[in-house]
Amino acid sequence: MTRAVGAQPDPRRAIPGVDRIIERPWCRRLIESGGRAWITARLRSVLDDVRSGRLPVPDSDEGYAELLRREVARAETPSLQGVINATGVILHTNLGRAPLAVEARRAMAGAAGYGNVEFDLATGERGSRYDHCVTLVRELTGARDAVAVNNGAGAVALALTAFSAGKGVLVSHGELVEIGGGFRIPEVVEAAGARLVTVGTTNRTRRADYARAVAGGGVGAILKVHRSNFSMSGFTEETELAELVELGAEAGVPVIHDLGSGLLVSSAALGLPDEPVPADSVSAGVDLVAFSGDKLLGGPQAGILAGTKEAVARAKSHPLCRALRCDKVTLAGLEATLSLYRDPARALEQVPALRMIAAPVEELERRALAVREKVGDLRAGRKGGGLVAEVERGESLVGGGTFPDARLPTVILRVRAGAATDRWLASLRAHKPPVVARGRQGWILLDFRTITPGEEVIVAGALAELGAAGEAGS
Numbered sequence: 134m135t136r137a138v139g140a141q142p143d144p145r146r147a148i149p150g151v152d153r154i155i156e157r158p159w160c161r162r163l164i165e166s167g168g169r170a171w172i173t174a175r176l177r178s179v180l181d182d183v184r185s186g187r188l189p190v191p192d193s194d195e196g197y198a199e200l201l202r203r204e205v206a207r208a209e210t211p212s213l214q215g216v217i218n219a220t221g222v223i224l225h226t227n228l229g230r231a232p233l234a235v236e237a238r239r240a241m242a243g244a245a246g247y248g249n250v251e252f253d254l255a256t257g258e259r260g261s262r263y264d265h266c267v268t269l270v271r272e273l274t275g276a277r278d279a280v281a282v283n284n285g286a287g288a289v290a291l292a293l294t295a296f297s298a299g300k301g302v303l304v305s306h307g308e309l310v311e312i313g314g315g316f317r318i319p320e321v322v323e324a325a326g327a328r329l330v331t332v333g334t335t336n337r338t339r340r341a342d343y344a345r346a347v348a349g350g351g352v353g354a355i356l357k358v359h360r361s362n363f364s365m366s367g368f369t370e371e372t373e374l375a376e377l378v379e380l381g382a383e384a385g386v387p388v389i390h391d392l393g394s395g396l397l398v399s400s401a402a403l404g405l406p407d408e409p410v411p412a413d414s415v416s417a418g419v420d421l422v423a424f425s426g427d428k429l430l431g432g433p434q435a436g437i438l439a440g441t442k443e444a445v446a447r448a449k450s451h452p453l454c455r456a457l458r459c460d461k462v463t464l465a466g467l468e469a470t471l472s473l474y475r476d477p478a479r480a481l482e483q484v485p486a487l488r489m490i491a492a493p494v495e496e497l498e499r500r501a502l503a504v505r506e507k508v509g510d511l512r513a514g515r516k517g518g519g520l521v522a523e524v525e526r527g528e529s530l531v532g533g534g535t536f537p538d539a540r541l542p543t544v545i546l547r548v549r550a551g552a553a554t555d556r557w558l559a560s561l562r563a564h565k566p567p568v569v570a571r572g573r574q575g576w577i578l579l580d581f582r583t584i585t586p587g588e589e590v591i592v593a594g595a596l597a598e599l600g601a602a603g604e605a606g607s
């Protein structure tokens with residue numbers, strides 16, 4: 134290292150070594166709680182950062198103690214944390230889709246130890262993990278049998294693999310959907326070892342199109358895919374499920390319905406446009422219907438296949454089923470969530486995703502105003518002692534690739550942040566628990582449709598810290 138004559142000595146030369154710091158009483162106390170190897174590694178990382186200039190050189194022993202404590206706290210923060218969703222997107226895929234009902238959380242905690250996953254408590258003999266949610270799914274869909282697997286995509290892949298590996302799968306041109314995250318129908322068909330046979334056109338597919346393709350032979354299944362995340366209008370025509378079932382029965386070809394969302398109450402009860410439910414597919418006579426556990430069903434990540442005894446048995450006996458099976462904690466959460474639907478009114482109140490969809494704006498407004506009172510100037514839009522916060526109307530999305538056209542009226546608390554918007558959003562994300570909000574033109578937007586009742590205090594606390602931290606540009 135070279136140094137110009139007369140320049141200050143490089144402060145980095147005075148950085149103490151690990152051996153010296155590790156003997157300090159404050160460091161010993163950290164080692165007592167964190168363990169020697171772990172704390173030493175954290176200390177090394179701090180000293181590396183100081184040497185390389187990523188951290189400023191502390192000018193005191195206490196400065197090093199502070200840096201190390203911060204590094205330990207950072208490293209001990211779990212990678213996966215619960216967050217407050219202030220984005221207004223109810224089934225936010227990046228935030229874990231459906232928030233679970235209290236009953237489901239309790240059941241999952243209860244199943245986390247030993248559980249009778251594959252054990253029959255009545256006989257004391259071996260049981261099947263696939264039995265747990267079956268009675269409820271049968272009751273709620275009218276299907277004769279069902280099996281739950283890891284997720285919706287897995288359920289579709291399992292159905293296709295079990296029925297059409299080495300054969301053709303008929304799909305309407307208008308249903309070659311990408312669900313998101315790499316789940317594209319043509320690729321799923323290919324991954325199932327089947328051959329994609331597209332029928333009809335993008336906007337119109339008739340029964341005769343399917344009939345012609347079936348007549349071609351070598352068909353393993355007819356797959357109907359619900360357009361859950363986009364809509365089509367204008368000169369369109371699609372073949373009804375019942376017509377496909379009729380055709381399938383004549384030709385001896387099973388019909389599989391990829392429904393997606395798994396809504397188990399009527400969409401009218403949620404004030405949303407018509408959306409098919411699994412019971413509709415079952416009563417139309419499909420062999421299997423596939424739907425997700427963590428979309429509008431509001432449960433843990435899972436995929437459910439419901440249908441005829443024969444079709445479910447065929448899916449269950451395929452080796453892929455074992456690879457896609459649910460763990461005990463998921464099964465417990467799914468069962469508890471499904472139980473809430475025995476009484477649809479109860480489900481609307483206790484399944485958080487449904488409750489959020491149905492929450493009246495007046496309630497959201499009351500909660501937003503309560504937070505504004507805590508953090509801001511009561512005279513809306515005028516700068517007072519606290520933050521400048523206003524309550525406004527907006528629109529939320531259901532999300533999770535469902536109800537693409539639906540906009541739910543909502544209430545947004547907007548906080549003026551000016552040039553500090555990005556920094557403040559980052560501070561909210563660094564809060565414990567993190568608050569995930571959106572920014573727009575110098576304002577931070579908090580949508581109360583997805584903030585769970587009871588979380589207002591935490592949101593207000595996180596905002597108050599921003600206020601205390603200082604200035605908002607304008």
Ligand SMILES: *Cc1c(COP(=O)(O)O)cnc(C)c1O
Nearest residue numbers: 284285286312361391392393425
């Ligand atoms: C969401 C969806 C899937 C995939 O379900 P995951 O639970 O996300 O795996 C498959 N098909 C349709 C139509 C969907 O909407």
